[in-house]
Amino acid sequence: MRELTECCEKAASLLKQHDVRQLYRLVQFIDEEYQQNRWPELLPLYAQQHAQDNNQLISELLAVCVNALHCGYQWSLHSHYRRILAAACVSEKLNPDPNYWKQLHLRQPLWLSALEPLTLKSADIVFFRYWVNALTQVQLQRCEPTQAFFPLLNSEFRYRFWTLLNQQNALPVRLTGQKFSHHKNQQTAVLLGYEGKHQVLALLHKLDSPFYVSPDETQNWQVNDKPLTQEQMSALAQHRLLKQEQTSTTQQTPRQLLRAINRYANASGALNAVIQQINQLPFLASSLHAAVHQSERIGYSEASRMDLKQSYLWLGSKRASVILATAFLQHQFSLNTIPLHNALMQKLGLLTTTLQHLSAETGVSLPTPAPLLALLSGSDLFRHPELLKSAKWPRPREIEHCYSTSWVGSALDISDFRRSRQLVKRWQLPPATENLLNPDKAETSKLSALFFLAHYLTLSTYYPEVSLSSSVKSMLKSYCQQLQINSEQLTRIKAKSAFESHCYSPL
Numbered sequence: 001m002r003e004l005t006e007c008c009e010k011a012a013s014l015l016k017q018h019d020v021r022q023l024y025r026l027v028q029f030i031d032e033e034y035q036q037n038r039w040p041e042l043l044p045l046y047a048q049q050h051a052q053d054n055n056q057l058i059s060e061l062l063a064v065c066v067n068a069l070h071c072g073y074q075w076s077l078h079s080h081y082r083r084i085l086a087a088a089c090v091s092e093k094l095n096p097d098p099n100y101w102k103q104l105h106l107r108q109p110l111w112l113s114a115l116e117p118l119t120l121k122s123a124d125i126v127f128f129r130y131w132v133n134a135l136t137q138v139q140l141q142r143c144e145p146t147q148a149f150f151p152l153l154n155s156e157f158r159y160r161f162w163t164l165l166n167q168q169n170a171l172p173v174r175l176t177g178q179k180f181s182h183h184k185n186q187q188t189a190v191l192l193g194y195e196g197k198h199q200v201l202a203l204l205h206k207l208d209s210p211f212y213v214s215p216d217e218t219q220n221w222q223v224n225d226k227p228l229t230q231e232q233m234s235a236l237a238q239h240r241l242l243k244q245e246q247t248s249t250t251q252q253t254p255r256q257l258l259r260a261i262n263r264y265a266n267a268s269g270a271l272n273a274v275i276q277q278i279n280q281l282p283f284l285a286s287s288l289h290a291a292v293h294q295s296e297r298i299g300y301s302e303a304s305r306m307d308l309k310q311s312y313l314w315l316g317s318k319r320a321s322v323i324l325a326t327a328f329l330q331h332q333f334s335l336n337t338i339p340l341h342n343a344l345m346q347k348l349g350l351l352t353t354t355l356q357h358l359s360a361e362t363g364v365s366l367p368t369p370a371p372l373l374a375l376l377s378g379s380d381l382f383r384h385p386e387l388l389k390s391a392k393w394p395r396p397r398e399i400e401h402c403y404s405t406s407w408v409g410s411a412l413d414i415s416d417f418r419r420s421r422q423l424v425k426r427w428q429l430p431p432a433t434e435n436l437l438n439p440d441k442a443e444t445s446k447l448s449a450l451f452f453l454a455h456y457l458t459l460s461t462y463y464p465e466v467s468l469s470s471s472v473k474s475m476l477k478s479y480c481q482q483l484q485i486n487s488e489q490l491t492r493i494k495a496k497s498a499f500e501s502h503c504y505s506p507l
Contacts, residue, residue, distance in 0.1 A: 003033065004046045004237065011058045012051065018094050020106050027087045031069050031079070038193065038242040040066050041176035042233065044139065049227035056140075057093075063136045063175075064089040071132060075167050076335040080388055081110070085125055088114030089132050110339060113391030118157065123391035125339060127160045138173045141223070145173055170194040177236050179204075179224035188224060190232075192241050200241065207235055254281060254328065258426050261324075265317055265428060275309050278324070287327035291315060318428075325427035326372040333375060333382065340387050347407060347458055348378045350503040354454040357493045362483045364446045367432035376429075376437060377404045377455070380419045384408060398467040399459065402452035402475065403439065407459050414439055449479035457494045461503065 010026045034040045044063035051058045068089045072082030088111050091101060098115040106112060114125040134148040149171075152161040178191045180201065189201040192210055199218060202210040213221065228236070236242065257277035263269025278284050285308055292303045292311045312320050333345065355370040366373055381387060386394050386408040396409035405416045417437055424434045435441040436451050456476060460466060468476070480486065 003039065004043060004233070005050075007040075007043055007062065008047050008051045008058055011047070011061045012054060014061065014090075014094065015054055015057060018091075018101075018104060020091075020101070020104055023090055023094075024083070024087050027065055027069075027083050027090065030065060031083050031086065034066075034069050034073075036243075038176070039237045041070070041172075041193070041242070042237055045175045045177045045228075046233060050230070050233075060136065060140060061090050061093055063139055064093055064132055067135050067139070067172075068128070068132045070172065071128065071135075071164075071168070075164075076337055078338050078383075078388060081125075081337075081339050084108065084110045085114065085128050085132075087111060088125065089129055091115065092129060092133075109389060110391050120157070122157075123339065124160075124342065125391055127157065127164065131161065131164050135171065135173070138171075139175050145171070170197055174199070174223075176242075177228065177233065179226060179228065180221040181224040182220055183222055184220065189221070190228070190236065192236075192239065202239075204232065207239060210241060253426065254284075257281070257284075257324075261317070261321060262428065271309065271312070275312065278308060278312075281328075283331055284324050284327055287323050288312060288315065288320060291319075291323045321427050322368055322372060322429065325423070325429065326369060326375070329372065329375040329379070329423070333379070338382055338387055339391055340393055341382075343393050344378065344381055344387065346501075346503045347462070348374045350461060350497060350501045351377065351404075351454055351458045353497040353501040354457050354493065355450070357497055358450050358454055358457075358483075358485075361489060361493060362446065362450060362485060364450050364483070366450075367430045367436070367447070372429075373433065373436070373451075376420045376423055376433070377451075379423060380416050381405065381408070383419070384410070384416070386410060393462075396459070396463060396466055398469055399456070399472050400469045401439075402455045402472065404455060406455065412439055446482050449482040453479045453483070453490075457490065457497070461494060461498050 007026065007030065010022070014023055014026070030040045030043075043066055044059045047059040047062050048055055065086045068086035069082060072085060077085065091106075091111070092115055095101065096115065098112050101112065101115065110125060113123045114129050116122060116126055118126055118130060130152065134152060137143050138145050138148045149161075149165070152158070153165065155161070172194050174191050176191055176193055179188060180191065181188050187203060189203050190207075192200040192202055194200065195212065197215050198212040200210050201213050201221070202208075254277065257274070257280075260269055260273040260277050264271055264274050278288070288308060288311045289306075292298065292306060292314060293300065295303070298314070306314065315323065333348075338344070352370045352374040355366060355373060358364075359366050359370070368376075381404055384405065394408045396406065398409075399406050401412040403412065403417070405413070410416065417439065420437045421434060423429075424437060432447065435443055436448065442448060452475070456472075480490070
């Protein structure tokens, strides 16, 4: 209860003095608490019913903050990005003018970008802000869901808003802790949260016995505006369902699976342990089944009869590891984790296609399939400082090397490739793959020439006029000579790769 009161007091202070640091500290505190408990979801309702002054304004400030953080967890946003999104939503309610906040010494580029008007070229954070605002208006009963969301979903920006809707498991259109009365038996219940499309309610006198209400049954429960008592609010804040640890949809590294694979490869573990771990991640099991079905060396009927263990044995441990690593990274990196996620995924898609075409054109085989090699090459960019702090892709001024970090204009730094090297070792990928991703082990070979040339072509597709250092110009000339490929062939591969990968497509 003390935390609820303190948050309301801090929000009230923000109404009087628009202090940027104080605003961010409030968001940071709520986010840190939200990672362990769901009691912050009670803040909007608590402010409505117990704030001393400006209760509606305070309720709205806290509602947009909590909704932004809630959506951030649903979308698996990086913690820095999630907090900036929430802070921007709160500041927009205090004053929507970016210039006003600049006068208050706000310099954070992501934050300022979120306050910009909505246009076709707007950064994702602007769309997030509009979505959070629409959700808040529904929760505070300012408008009906159809009035809030349909104009967004049917607007000229619909493809961006539909993406957000599809990522949201369930829209929490009512406030946690809100009271409802059944119109037939007059029973009074409070909302504890959502599970899928169902509301989780509990009778006031039976808080420890929650029950589910389907979307069709919600019409029997009408909002009861009678406020909760301090004792009831305190009981809710300590409820076991609100104390559950906040879960994220981000898939963590399957360490137990990797251990089982390593033990089996070293003849110190059983295959059954590997199969058991794969079964716990259905999308990995599906990737192995799909690989067997797509093979031309086996008939469809025979492949269909194979169970997971037989599929693994038929593929072989090395090939299976490559398939599992590709499926896992594709799943992990498909989640929205950074502000420029879509732009990065498009560039990696273009790199994949370019690697495939260069390999076919030159006859140089890749040590691992192009999709996996591209994902490994860009894995460190998902946590790169330049991409975490920017709402728009940093425009590189001069290219000094041909690794993926050149796409953001970074100088070559061995520490920028730590994650990719870790992934190669964890999944026991070929040494040739590790050498390509490690500047300390860079080799002069046709494979290296192909790898770096693909990175350059990917970058030059987006920035054809980018400046090249003298060393890069010399290297590119050497790469073309090694691969016996001319400028006309490069231009054709570049155009074909861009067309096939749809690298400029907003979808």
